[in-house]
Amino acid sequence: MKKLALHWQILIGMVAGVLFGIFLSKFNWGPSLVQDWVKPIGQIFISLLKLIAIPLIIVSLVKGIADLQDISKFSKIGGRTILIYVLTTVVAISIGLLMVNIIQPGNSISSETLEELTSAFSGDAEKKVSAAMDQQEKGPLQFVVDMVPQNFFAAASDNGSMLQIIFFTIFFGISLLLIKPEHRKPVAHLFDGLNEVILKMVDLIMLIAPYAVFALLASLVVETSNPELLQALLVYAATVLAGLAVMIAIHAIVVKSYTGKSPQFFFKGISPAQLLAFSTSSSAATLPVTMERVEEHLGVEKEVSSFVCPVGATINMDGTSLYQAVAAVFIAQALDFELSFSDQLTIILTATLASIGSAAVPGAGMVMLVIVLEAIGLPADKLAIGLAMIFAIDRPLDMCRTMINVTGDAAVSMVVAKSIGKLGEPKAKNWDDNYTG
Numbered sequence: 328m329k330k331l332a333l334h335w336q337i338l339i340g341m342v343a344g345v346l347f348g349i350f351l352s353k354f355n356w357g358p359s360l361v362q363d364w365v366k367p368i369g370q371i372f373i374s375l376l377k378l379i380a381i382p383l384i385i386v387s388l389v390k391g392i393a394d395l396q397d398i399s400k401f402s403k404i405g406g407r408t409i410l411i412y413v414l415t416t417v418v419a420i421s422i423g424l425l426m427v428n429i430i431q432p433g434n435s436i437s438s439e440t441l442e443e444l445t446s447a448f449s450g451d452a453e454k455k456v457s458a459a460m461d462q463q464e465k466g467p468l469q470f471v472v473d474m475v476p477q478n479f480f481a482a483a484s485d486n487g488s489m490l491q492i493i494f495f496t497i498f499f500g501i502s503l504l505l506i507k508p509e510h511r512k513p514v515a516h517l518f519d520g521l522n523e524v525i526l527k528m529v530d531l532i533m534l535i536a537p538y539a540v541f542a543l544l545a546s547l548v549v550e551t552s553n554p555e556l557l558q559a560l561l562v563y564a565a566t567v568l569a570g571l572a573v574m575i576a577i578h579a580i581v582v583k584s585y586t587g588k589s590p591q592f593f594f595k596g597i598s599p600a601q602l603l604a605f606s607t608s609s610s611a612a613t614l615p616v617t618m619e620r621v622e623e624h625l626g627v628e629k630e631v632s633s634f635v636c637p638v639g640a641t642i643n644m645d646g647t648s649l650y651q652a653v654a655a656v657f658i659a660q661a662l663d664f665e666l667s668f669s670d671q672l673t674i675i676l677t678a679t680l681a682s683i684g685s686a687a688v689p690g691a692g693m694v695m696l697v698i699v700l701e702a703i704g705l706p707a708d709k710l711a712i713g714l715a716m717i718f719a720i721d722r723p724l725d726m727c728r729t730m731i732n733v734t735g736d737a738a739v740s741m742v743v744a745k746s747i748g749k750l751g752e753p754k755a756k757n758w759d760d761n762y763t764g
């Protein structure tokens with residue numbers, strides 16, 4: 328019997344997880360049963376993906392650079408990647424601003440709803456504000472300083488230090504290219520072998536993906552409190568979702584017009600990563616799968632994907648930046664805070680920076696939203712109310728924006744690969760080939 332394609336398996340797992348969660352929420356004992364016996368499967372899966380992320384980046388980046396043979400190509404990849412990442416982010420924010428100014432979701436919030444929302448979530452909002460304050464105390468060049476690790480093992484022991492690992496690995500890879508071939512060859516050979524091992528580990532982890540997303544979504548459903556409050560934010564959520572839909576269409580159009588690959592090819596190739604991004608709300612946790620899909624199923628050569636994907640997971644967040652633009656204007660509208668045209672320009676600039684600074688983990692985009700709100704001059708009391716107001720619906724929106732973040736990384740990988748002649752035919756002919764064990 329023909330095996331069901333992976334994206335269908337994951338989708339079935341997701342739907343079954345939601346239904347199971349809704350069903351068990353009806354019993355008093357249901358939520359704790361899910362928490363105790365189902366949620367751990369999802370947690371183990373996320374831990375496995377995180378576990379593999381740092382070794383995967385190191386091995387595939389070293390292999391990618393070693394295969395390049397020529398350093399000037401690497402600087403081309405680097406320059407183009409950063410430029411396209413910034414460009415797509417600015418486009419995403421502009422779409423968000425356009426949507427929120429046309430739909431004006433903030434005007435549909437009554438003062439009673441506002442009060443209800445803010446009283447329910449003020450504690451959570453405070454935590455986000457204080458997390459953002461910690462970020463802000465740093466100087467403007469601190470992020471460059473932070474990129475250079477003092478100790479390899481310290482950096483490798485923290486998944487939040489991915490840029491440090493990327494820095495070390497590029498340094499290592501370039502030095503590898505500069506030594507004599509007789510010394511380089513055995514090292515490159517070792518990394519070739521290690522690369523195969525790590526990719527096999529990703530394949531094996533993915534075997535439990537459908538069950539893991541079932542567990543993740545079932546536990547999310549039983550943990551969701553106050554579903555009625557979500558309804559008050561429906562117009563706002565619809566605005567974010569409409570913006571994200573436009574952005575995903577733009578990704579597909581760019582891929583089609585620049586690389587000639589059809590949207591069907593693109594989405595078929597990347598869909599398992601998108602579904603995992605949706606289920607985990609973390610581009611960092613999804614990274615191993617994104618890289619594997621981009622290489623094996625979209626035809627991007629390792630020289631490109633090994634750099635573009637991990638850097639993208641850390642700094643390129645089209646979905647997050649679009650969301651930050653919509654959320655900032657929505658809060659201003661709901662709290663009657665006038666925004667001038669120059670405030671909207673400020674949003675473009677600060678949301679670009681805030682999305683670069685957002686960690687690739689659940690909820691990070693909302694922490695960095697504080698920086699956008701402060702830049703447009705929203706007073707501290709309104710800021711806390713604003714965040715509390717959107718808190719109830721942040722998780723579902725986080726799931727959707729993470730999906731767009733990952734899609735953006737894949738689209739840019741294809742564009743950069745095409746631009747330097749490194750986009751070929753996908754290695755996996757049947758696009759589920761790799762997950763057959």
Ligand code: ASP
Pocket residue numbers: 608609610611644646647685686687688689690691692693725728729732
């Ligand atoms: N969860 C998002 C990601 O991992 C970041 C965010 O928008 O909160 O890409």
